[in-house]
Amino acid sequence: MARKKAASCDWAPARKKGKPTQRKGPAAPPRTRLMRHSADHSWTGVKTERYKLDDGTWADVIRRTLVGDRGEGVKFHLRYFEIAPGGHTTLERHRHEHVVVGVRGRGKCKVRRNSYEIEVMDTLYIPPDAPHQLKNPYQEPFGFFCVVDAKRDRPRPV
């Protein structure tokens, strides 16, 4: 179990002031960066990560961070998640808000007691503290963007 990456998809530890998220060497000013999309919903220069540490609360989810982990100054992170058929994210809540945009296939998002069907380009705003969970009960991968504030609280499983 050597792979200790981010503890959660939705949480990043507070950065020290003046210290960029870039891990290697001194902070270089960010440069224009085109991330070219492929049919399999990968992007050039963007790695595939697991959703978070295995803790039994989720299944079959991967993450690709397009913007936010390479020294940019933006106050938000843009991430792509993909849930394989039958998979789901953690049922959790947190103070920070979510914006989810369907990108591939379709899936469901439970927010409090409601369930929302998400198809490509459907956009869901999830308010603070609302317990929520994304699921893929279908036969194709369900991919979506999730935009969050760069500084955010750690999710709590519900």
Added chain:
Amino acid sequence: MARKKAASCDWAPARKKGKPTQRKGPAAPPRTRLMRHSADHSWTGVKTERYKLDDGTWADVIRRTLVGDRGEGVKFHLRYFEIAPGGHTTLERHRHEHVVVGVRGRGKCKVRRNSYEIEVMDTLYIPPDAPHQLKNPYQEPFGFFCVVDAKRDRPRPV
């Protein structure tokens, strides 16, 4: 010329503390909101606005703000822009960064001296102070998301 909306697509005046962007009545806590997408790239509950005031620097651009103008607490705004064939945005620069994601058709983005072809789901990060302009030299509409910080400086035409 009664339509005096935002002065620029990329700029919003600083909000007074505690005063939400929502214009009518007292601030209501934001609620879960599904914006259902239609084939014409409109979304339920999202209005179509002009890009900015006519100043001769742009042509044939509309804007739809999905997240950021309805009292949300997020530190970013998510907007959809669409450039008709032959249209273009203002050639401008500003301190805030842009994240552009192709959503419909294809187009071009000039950043400094380079030109980037943007197709659906291609994602472009534009760093601070880089003069940039989006164009649609093709026959179909060119639609893209643009994510920006909620608090940002006013663009300056180049």
